[in-house]
Each structure stands twice: as structure tokens, then as C-alpha cells.
Amino acid sequence: MSDTHHHTHSSADAEIRAKALESLLIEKGLISTDLIDEVVRQYEEDIGPLNGARVVARAWTDPDYREWLLRDGTQAIADMGYHGREGSKIVVLENTASVHNLVVCTLCSCYPWPVLGLPPNWYKSYAYRARAVREPRKVLSEFGLILSEDIEVRVWDSNSEVRYLVLPEQPAGTETLSSEQLIALVSRDSMIGVAHANGPV
Amino acid sequence: MSDTHHHTHSSADAEIRAKALESLLIEKGLISTDLIDEVVRQYEEDIGPLNGARVVARAWTDPDYREWLLRDGTQAIADMGYHGREGSKIVVLENTASVHNLVVCTLCSCYPWPVLGLPPNWYKSYAYRARAVREPRKVLSEFGLILSEDIEVRVWDSNSEVRYLVLPEQPAGTETLSSEQLIALVSRDSMIGVAHANGPV
């Protein structure tokens, strides 16, 4: 049983407290309704893992971009138009046949927002934060990813302002796919490191 | 605000679950009502810090007993008739002008039952368990005991089956008191190490 999903403070209480805060901030002129609306809209519609998938698909098909992305993730990602909060420095981690990377934030839930959007609940869960650094293979196996002991697992604990994005391996047999088809193979989970990119359908 | 005293599981729920368990144990013949009654009575009436106070007062007035108590606490305490659960090995710690001892159990709430009875809530509190080993002087100061930095503070974390009892210093000016008068000076807290023995009234 997870400790994350069941909590005693009811969401209704939180909603009331959130309304009280919003009312005061609005009345005091500290924030505008438009700004709140627009921030919510951006994260619900624009800023999500599709951004990261576009970066990954480009790296799969453009060797020069791949080299740039691994050398200077922040700039190469900015070249795609993605930057902003939690993205002042983004480092891209290359999964290979011998190295698998997995990203976690044990102290809170740091996450590369510009390329992945806001994190899913499981990434924020106490179970993931506590376990990923101590038993990454067991965690990966629960996500269905059973890695041979020959493959080195590297766990990245995002504790500073640097944010990490995993570049999954391109699945075999996808060399002739279009950019749009490749983007569709790149799941959010594969860019956190708890999954491989999807194979061709 | 303490984390110990406010909890979400109501005591009423616990009472019902306790009654359910007692009913089943009784019906299955696994325990008797007498035994439960008698155990409760013993801890409410017989087994408490008065036992420890008698040990301390005897050590204050009988140098041979004091030597025995510090060398073999278990046997010297058994000589007073105190033994049993959580008392299979009791070590007595002598407070002096230069050393002050403080007992805690960080992992649960181990405590020398035969001489002190069951522990008070503060000893079982998360705050005491967490803080006593890291900031003993601050904890002692909150109990009103401000010790000079010349005095070495020794914190004892009762993690094995060994239990610890502090022998407080005999207050000055109490040399002529009767045994009963001395016993009255020895508080529970002074035998845990968060207080001195009381001075003469």
C-alpha cells in the first residue's frame, strides 16, 4: 500500500484553503486571475513530455544534434524552444547497451519541467523517492524493466539546480520511421529511465 | 507542537479493537481475565519508579551496596527484589561532578521496567527519541537542567537487551536524612538522567 495516495487532509479542505489564498492574493493585487489561468493552461496543454520526445527523436535522427545535446543539453534543448523554470541547466544522459540511467529526486521531486512538464504522482511518491537510490533494479523490475546484471544502472539524484533527462536507446527497426512516428515512441517514462522507448507497432 | 499527542486514529477505535482482541483471546483460552487484571494492577501499583528510588537511596547510604550496584546492577537490584521483564541485565550509570548520564532508546522505547515501571509518554515521544542523541544538552536544558560544558554528557541508547538506570548524585545537605526521606528525593526523571535528584525541602 502506498503512503502517497491516501492522505488524511481531505482535498475539499485544501480546495477551500486554496480559494482563500487566491482571494487574498487577488484582492491585494499580488497576482492576476489571467496569470493563474495561463500558467495552468500552459502546463496542461503546452509544457509536457511531448517536448522531450521531440528532442529525443531529433537526437535519434541527427548525429550532430545528438552530439550537441549530450555536450550541452541546455542549449540544444533551447534550440527547440524549450527553456524556463527548472530548466536553467539540463543534462542529457545517454542510455546505451551497457549503461542504463534512472532519474529521481530524493529530497523533493525535482524534474526537468521544460521538457517533461510536471512530474507524475509516482515520481513524487515517497516510495519512489526512498527506493530508487537503494534498490533501482527492483524498482525498474516493478515497472517491467528487468535489466541484465551486465548493464550498469546509474541512478541520478537531482539535488542541485541541474536537471536530468534520459535519452533512451532508439529501438531496433525504427530507422526508417518519420520524425512524427519516432516522437510517438518516446514515452515520458523512457525519459525518466523507468522504461525503454516503445518498439515499432 | 509534538507529533506524539495528536494522532488521527481515535482512542475509541483502539478501545474497540482492543476489546475484540481480548474477547478472542479469552474465548480461545489463550489468556485469562485474571492475568490481564493482575498485570495491569502490578504496573499501576507495584512496579514503578519507587523501586528505583529505593535502590538509589540504598546506594547513597551504603558504600558496599553502591560498589556492588555499579559492578553488577542486575544482581544488586535483584537483592532488593526487583527483576523480571526488561530487566535481564541492568547496568547502573553513576552521575558525578564531571559526568552526566542520559538514557534514551531511539529505535523504540526500551526502559528498565523492574526499577522504573513503564515509561512516561515523553520518553516514548518521537521528539525525545530523535533529539536526545543529537542535541542532549538542548534537551536537558528544556527539562531545566543546564549543564556546564566542563561536564561530559554521556547519552546511552538502549538498543540491545541491556537496560540502563542512572544513579543520580546525592544532593548536598542530605547526609543525615532517613532512608524514607532520601527515597522521596529520587524522582523518576533523575534516574533517566533528565533531572538531578531533588534537594532537601
Add this chain to the structure above:
Amino acid sequence: MNSIHDMGGMHGFGAIEPEQDEPVFHHRWQGRVYAMAMYTPVPVPGGFRYMIEKMSARTYLTSSYYEKWLHARTQGMLESGYIQAAELAEKIAWFTANPDAPVPERHDAEATRKALSRKAPAAVAGDSNQTPLFDIGRQVRARNIHPPAHTRLPRYVRGRCCTIDAHLGDWPVDDTPPAGQPHAIEPLYRVRFEARELWGDDAEANNALYIDMWQSYLEPL
């Protein structure tokens, strides 16, 4: 296991709040839970403390002391098969509907006398086949272990250096033993950690920590 119970050194629990003239038990059920936990002649599978440590962190922190005992005793009876989940649920439902109903009684003065005169079943000194490896005064290190079950080697001392202060004889190791195996018996040491070794520059002045360590908890420097 590295559960919330292993809280030595943690922040975040607020002030210590002593209660004036505190009763031994604050509620009648607490004393009865205490007696059932200690005197029901059925061991808790895996051990009483391990059963408590397996509670989720949130349940642990939101349960009072005797609620944890009640949980460990009840769960132990369920897991050892003496009580079935269905009959327990039925009893709880019944007392919920009839909160003032009396609990059935069973009297057995002779068994009570025997139970109370029996020596405590707690661990007592045993005989180890191990020679004590460390002399008094020797510097050693507490091992850095992270076992999934009960251990008496708390996190805040792991990997830190200490001095052997005393030999305490041979004792059963309280850690949960591997499945099907008895508790090992090992030399037990009292060791001393200087506060700066444990807490670095954040340590308070002139203090030290004493704790008991089984031989397998320690490694040479």
C-alpha cells in the same frame, strides 16, 4: 530496516512535552493491550518489534504507542493462524455496534500465578562460539548495513568510528535472522562514539554516545 522507527538524529518532531502526574495508563484499554501483548503465550512471527517496524511510515506516526502494540499483537495472532481475519472483523463490528458490552471473562488463578512467576522469555546471555575480536580501547567502525528486516544497528551510527568500552558477554543477536534460522549468539560490546564523529561540526560540546554493538556490527579500521 530503515523505517521511520529508526529516528535517532532526525529533525521534525517538535518539542518534548512532559505531562504532570501522568498515569501509568491513560485509558483502560492500554493496560489490557500491554498485558495481552506481553503475556499471550504465542510468539509474534518475525518478532514484536519487526511487526511494528513494518507499519507504513504514516501509520506509524499517526498511531499512539499502545496502538502500535495492539497492532503487533493482533497482526501476530492473524499471521500465526490463532485468529482468523473474519472472526476479528466480526468482533470489531459487534463492539462497534455495542460499545458498552462487556468482554467475556475467563478465570484461572493457577495459570495466572504460573504465568507471572515464569521467568521473562526475553533474550538472556548465551554462549557464542566466537572469540571476541576487539579489545577494550580499540578503535573500530560500525558497519554500513541496510537490511530489509529488524536490526539494532541504527542508521545514525553506521559507518562511524567508535571505541570499545566494555565486553558485555555473549548474547543472541536481536536482528531478524534469515528464514528458518535461530538468532546467532555473538559477543556484545559497549562502544563509545564521540559526538563529533556522529554529528560533525553540528555536534554539541563535550558529549559522547554509548551503545551496545554485537560483534558482526563492527569492523576493524
Add this chain to the structure above:
Amino acid sequence: MNSIHDMGGMHGFGAIEPEQDEPVFHHRWQGRVYAMAMYTPVPVPGGFRYMIEKMSARTYLTSSYYEKWLHARTQGMLESGYIQAAELAEKIAWFTANPDAPVPERHDAEATRKALSRKAPAAVAGDSNQTPLFDIGRQVRARNIHPPAHTRLPRYVRGRCCTIDAHLGDWPVDDTPPAGQPHAIEPLYRVRFEARELWGDDAEANNALYIDMWQSYLEPL
């Protein structure tokens, strides 16, 4: 601080439970809390994370993610004096009595455009006066610190040895600075801990932990 938030390596949190087709926000209020937390132009005294870490362990564990954000933003406004406790209590009472009442609105397209185009106020690389002390490949040790306020040096790596993997430039140290002082700027390193160094014999096969450490977090062997 050694609060419950520093949970790397702990047991007792159960299974990881991914949700299929999870929405960005599960409730409307969560998105609004996110926006208020990030875009209200008033800093949280001591820092947003420190405000969350100061929650008691039980409150932390029983609060959902955005409840913690709501707490930090609200408490920050109270402590910085922008909101008074009485007016907040009054608003909460009013919305409790009128749960369907609308929140007042204020529109300012120009300010919104400006706020969204402003560069994030998060820490960016700065200039340190410190020379990097450690070359790539060097073995160093994470210091054993237990500060009472926010730190990015988690407990599970303290006192353990690691290898310098990369220089990441100069960055402001995210720890809560001493009262009245700015954040120090120091060289930041990426370091690698072998799993056995962190977890001993309980480590899984062939894995390592990478984490970023400011220079003052590290000490020579």
C-alpha cells in the same frame, strides 16, 4: 535538516503505484496552487523547500504534494507579512460556509505577459572566488553534516566516499544561508558513489549513484 523529506534509502513506503492516463492536475485547485506558488512575486522566507521541510513529519506524510505547496506559499505570505492570520482565517471560514462561491477576479493581460516572459528567478550559474580543489577522478568523501536548516546534502551519502566525475561550474549553494547572509557561490561537482559504498552488502549488483555536490560538501580523504 534531517527531516522526513530526506528519505533516500528508507523502507516503509510501500509500492510505487503508477496511474494510467494521469492528468497534469487531479483537481482544479492544484493547478491554481501551482501557479500561485510559482508566480506570486514574494519570496518565501528561508526558501520554499525549507518551509516544506519544517512541517512536522506526520503533517508532511499526511499532506499531498500540492497541499505542501499550498502550505509553503500560504505560510510564506503570513511570515513575510503580506497576509495576516486573521484575514486568512476569515476567508477560510467564509469559503467553508460558501463552498461554491466564486473567487474574485482581477485581470491584467500586460502584467501576465510580463510575468510569463520574465526569466525564471531560479538559481543560475554565478562566479565563485573559490578555486576548484578536486580534479576529475579524485576520491573524496561527502562530509557528515547535520545542519538544522535546508541542505542539499542528503543523509544517505554523508560520510561516504565518492569519485569526482565532472566539474559543473560555479553555482549558488542552495542550503539555507546563515541569517542575513547571501547564498555562497561555490564550484559544483558531479560525483559518483558506488552502490556498495552506500548500502554495503545490501547493495544491488552493478549500480552507482550520481549526485551533484558543492565544494563545501566534500572533504579530501
